Amino acid sequence: NQLADKVALVTGASSGIGKAMALFYAREGAKVVVSDIAEDKGQQVVEEITRMGSEAIFVKADVSNPQDCEQLVQQTVNVFGRLDIAFNNAGIGGESNPVGDMSIEGWQKVININLNSVFYCMHYQIRQMLQNGGGAIVNNSSILGQVGFANSSGYVAAKHGVVGLTKTGALEYASKGIRINAIGPAFINTPLITNLGEETLQALVKMHPIGRLGEAEEVAELVVWLSSPKASFVNGAYYAVDGAYLSQ
Numbered sequence: 001n002q003l004a005d006k007v008a009l010v011t012g013a014s015s016g017i018g019k020a021m022a023l024f025y026a027r028e029g030a031k032v033v034v035s036d037i038a039e040d041k042g043q044q045v046v047e048e049i050t051r052m053g054s055e056a057i058f059v060k061a062d063v064s065n066p067q068d069c070e071q072l073v074q075q076t077v078n079v080f081g082r083l084d085i086a087f088n089n090a091g092i093g094g095e096s097n098p099v100g101d102m103s104i105e106g107w108q109k110v111i112n113i114n115l116n117s118v119f120y121c122m123h124y125q126i127r128q129m130l131q132n133g134g135g136a137i138v139n140n141s142s143i144l145g146q147v148g149f150a151n152s153s154g155y156v157a158a159k160h161g162v163v164g165l166t167k168t169g170a171l172e173y174a175s176k177g178i179r180i181n182a183i184g185p186a187f188i189n190t191p192l193i194t195n196l197g198e199e200t201l202q203a204l205v206k207m208h209p210i211g212r213l214g215e216a217e218e219v220a221e222l223v224v225w226l227s228s229p230k231a232s233f234v235n236g237a238y239y240a241v242d243g244a245y246l247s248q
């Protein structure tokens with residue numbers, strides 16, 4: 001139980017990587033705040049954690065709305081008294097089009113949900129963490145926080161932005177006991193991509209030297225470590241978890 005007595009918040013925790021992460025934090029002994037816009041599926045994650053004998057609550061929050069992000073941290077403190085760990089993970093795939101055809105709305109939507117949200121969340125999380133003497137934040141970027149991907153300009157720009165925000169936050173709060181890191185998963189077997197159809201999925205598999213897609217649990221293993229005291233000297237870093245995708 002690496003995270004006994006810690007309070008951990010996960011956004012986008014109703015599905016995929018966020019759900020896996022909520023379960024991992026609970027397994028490591030943390031009290032977990034499961035947050036998402038998808039309420040029913042989020043409540044199911046809470047029930048699963050309760051069945052494991054751990055504590056969790058669901059808080060509905062749209063991370064593209066700053067008031068929701070503020071209220072999410074407030075609810076966390078109201079119920080569990082503090083905030084030690086945050087995994088800023090909620091995100092969407094966004095519109096698929098080259099820059100000349102990408103709609104203005106499509107661009108703004110993915111920047112709001114995948115980038116602005118991380119700033120809003122960090123803004124309120126950091127203020128709270130300073131009050132309880134420190135903490136650890138992990139932001140879910142992507143391999144597309146390091147390289148481009150055709151027809152995904154908004155997503156790629158947002159994920160690169162998350163890496164910049166992570167590094168800058170780490171510089172600002174390193175001396176105050178808050179560590180802020182980013183992770184870069186390659187394509188992971190979650191509803192975000194499994195809706196793409198068999199042909200596209202096979203093409204994606206071929207892009208990974210390891211010869212398969214990743215699993216949410218393989219990402220969660222990295223995030224647990226980054227969130228734990230074992231990673232005490234790791235700060236402002238970007239860790240790929242990508243089956244060698246970025247080594248090409």
Ligand code: NAD
Pocket residue numbers: 011012013014015016017018035036037038061062063064089090091092093113140141142143184185186187188189190191192193
């Ligand atoms: P997913 O679709 O399974 O889960 C995403 C969750 O985010 C959903 O439960 C959804 O309801 C929630 N969400 C969407 N918009 C939201 C909003 N405005 N406010 C709050 N919650 C919202 O997808 P996933 O693959 O688990 O993705 C999680 C994160 O991982 C995303 O940031 C994604 O960009 C990133 N990522 C995914 C992959 C991949 O291949 N699956 C690869 C790299 C990075």
